[in-house]
Amino acid sequence: MILAFLLKSTACLAIFLAFYKLVLEKESIHTFKRFFLLGALITSFVIPNIVFTEYVEVTPGTEISIPQVTEGLQAMNTETVAPKASFLDWNVIVWSIYGIGVIIFGFRFIRHLLQIWSRIRLNPKLKENLITRVLLRQSVAPHTFFNYIFLNKKEFEEKNIPIEVLLHEETHAKQRHSLDVILVEMVQVLFWFNPLIYFLKSSIKLNHEFLADNAVVNSNISIPKYQHLLLSFLSKASENHHSSIKIANAIVYSSTRAERSRSIKKRFTVMKTKTSKKSIVLRSFLLLPLTTILLFGFSEKKEIPISEKAALETTLKSKNNVDYSPWSATKDELLKFNALAKKYNAIPVEKRKIPMDDLKTLETIYGKMNEAQKKVAQPFPECLPQNQKRVDFIEININNNGQLLVQDDLIRLEDLKTYLSKLNEHLSFDDRKKVVRSIIKVDTKTPKEVIQKVDKILTEYGSATINIIGPEESIQIRQQQSATREEMKEYNTLAKKYNEMDRNQMYIKKSEVSRLKVIYGKMSKKQRADAEPFPDFPPLPPTPDAPKPPKNASDTDYAANQIEAIIEKQDPYDVVGGNIGVTQPKQPEPVLPPTYINETNPNLPPTPPKPKSPLVLIKEMAEKGATFTHNGKKISAEKAIEVIKKNNKINIDVRGNSGKEPIVKLSTAPIQIED
Structure with missing residues (x-):
């Protein structure tokens, strides 16, 4: 599997490199060539991993012939030959060699990075805009790594470095050529055994020089002068003991004199080349058939056989995106299904229990029914899962940080509505309004907005009652789920007292009756069974009728007497002599007794004189x-x-x-x- 992938990947990369060398390298479309080389590297690894799946229909008549084996041959096959012990495990040897190579090339790559970091850290730097010049004591050719340009300090200070060279290195920095080099170096660490990676890296670096040379030539620099300058650096490079680091972009990057000479010749040739737009378009379009050939030639093909019946079912199922079956339930089966479904649908879902035989009959007939039959038939009588129970009580604890603990589950506020929707799914909103009770337990510093949101969500869920309990009440409810011993003792004393009284001559105190009811409400079922029975108090006496008002001699006399009484009790200085600006609350006037006039007794005492103000x-x-x-x-x-x-x-x-x-x-x- 791995070997096939490596062979296909190497073949793809070789074809891309051949196309580059023959068609693109000498052309002046350097930016296009840069992305072509990077794309060729990535595509050569992607194409072998592409799998085209083809479904092949197999006719039912196709049979696989199995040759018959004679008894003698069977006897020969039964004899087992002991394999010879192998002293060499080639799988381990190959992987060991590969691992050693990865370690060596990985160490080399890291060492180069550390060398560059050391040069940057230990030498003086001069920053200008986005470019940083690192001034070295060694006599080296100018080279670039990302936005760092490495120059000889003495030559830079004496201004002996030509402006063309500085422009060349600045182009490397601005166009981020180091990214391409780092990518290829990392691939080389993993595929160090593939020689095509080295050719690809050399082509990428040479194209970087094409890009930098093109930037220098386009800045009105004389081409012969620039070429003479490159030749002078070529001769100096052979004399320098200190060379540029391999992962940096140098104006003369090759390690041997022969390689440097070949690269300089190619650079001189490309400097004078001008590619027409027509040629650029034509060469670009050649990539399409090349990529197509590689895609179909080196990708993987997988055939999956399917039977004629499976193909028919696949076609029918895909039609209108619905399941279809050529079979359907019979008329008798439909009648039987409707009778059973109607019987069990009449039972509430929480109490519904279907025997296994009836359930199997319902499922069998329902599986035969087509879509049209399902629409006109009775709904399938669903049953609640055995582990699904009705939740009558919901407890939500909210701490000072607004975090929720719902039924012993830590829930976020935004997930509370979803969590509640999974409780009592079989109950409607109206059903929940009848049975569900909720308690919200809060702390002293619980955010009010969180409490309000939780209360709103519970209301929308359909909670019949919602009680918000503070910390003290919460502790009491948590600790006291039944009456205490003192309360039981108090209850038994009062209950025994009233149970021993004669029911017809009971002297009942309202406070004691209220206390009995409170304690009895706290008691558990066991406590109620062990305690004194609740006293059988007689019913309250009927409320007496309201007294009828006395009948006056006449309505006119009654009104006159009322006005006289008001005048006698009114002080004329109540307003004049009162405190200004102070409003006293008005007290209700006392109810005046009705005036009785006894016309038969003329010897009434005289009316007292009016008091003086x-x-x-x-x-x-x-x-x-x-x-x-x-x-x-x-x-x-x-x-x-x-x-x-x-x-x-x-x-x-x-x-x-x-x-x-x-x-x-x-x-x-x-x-x-x-x-």
Whole structure:
């Protein structure tokens, strides 16, 4: 398998390189040639991996003849020949040699990278725009690696390096030629045994020089002068003990003098070549038939035999993209299917249980039915899986970071709706509204927006009730799932007390009945069975009828009496003497008793006189020469009148004997009356 791949890949690469050498190398389409060489390398590895699958129809009559074997031949085959022990495992030897080669070439590649890194790190650098010039002490030919140009420091400072050479190296840096070299070097590490990789690397590097030379020539540099300059560098390269590193782009890159001479000759030839547009288009189109030939010649073909019946079924199934079967269920089978399906569809899906025999009959007939029969038949009675249960209680815990723990599963907020949709799939929205209860347990710093989103999702899901519980309530619910011992003791005491009472003469306290109900609601089934039975309280007495209002002598008299009572209780200074800007809440007026008029008893007591207002009282006392005090301080009558006008709610105490001047005490505080 591997050997076949290597042979096909090598053959493809050889054909691409031959096409390049014969048709493209001497042409001045250097950018196109650059991408052709890289594409040839990649395509030569892709084509052998392409597999074309062909389905071959085999007729049912085709038989494979098996030659008969005689008894003597069978006897010979039964004899086993012991294989000779082999002292050499060629598979291990070949892989060992390959591994050693990969290690050697990989070490060489890494060493070159470290040498370049060392030169960059240890020597002075001069950065200009995107180009960095590294000034070396060694006498080396100018060379480039990515955006680093390596030059001799002395010659650069003395300006002995021609501008053409600098332009040549800058072209290598700007066009990123080092990327191509790095790619080929990595392929060479893996396929070091393939000689075509070395030819490909040489062609790629030479094309890089074509590109750099073309940039120099297009900048109005004299071609003869530039060629003379290249020859001078060729002669210097043989004298230099320090050469450029192999993975760098050098103006004279070849290692031997013969290679340098051949490359210089090709560069001189290409400099003078001008390729017409017609020739470029023609040579480019030649790639299409070449690639097609390689694709069909070196790709893999796989034939899969299929029977005539399978081919027919494939054709029928692909038609209209639906399954089709030439067979269908009979009329009797349809009647039997509809009867069974109707019987089991009438049972709710959560309670539906179909015997194995009936289920097998339903599945067999349904498998025979075509699409038209399935549309008019009863729906297939599906059953819930055995492990699917109705979930009546959903518990969601939300921590301070807004993370959700749903039914012991860690769920993201955006996945909550999907998670809930998988619970109670067999229930409709209305069914869930009847049975599903939800609790959201939160911490003290749980984000409010997360709580609101969870509440909304539960509402849309169809949760009947949603309770949000804080940390303290959550702990209580988690810890107390039944009544405590103290609560059980309290319940038994109260229940025993009422159970021993005579039902017809019970003295019941509402607080104790409420406490009994609370504790009984917390108790588990076992606790209720072991505890005192809940007392059989008698029904509440019926609510007494509301008393009928007394009947007045006449509606007119009743209204008149009501108005008189309001006038008597209204102080005319309530608004005038009140505090400005302070609004006191209005107290409800006391319910006035109805007025009774007894026309048969004329000897009624006289109506008491109307009380005097505070202001009138103070003025009368002033005329009598009374002495006035305000909060313990003596004041004049005029001052007392001003105080009353400002506050008619002030406390007033009037004392006076016959023949003596009255004493009037005004006080904002309560007045204590002494005996």
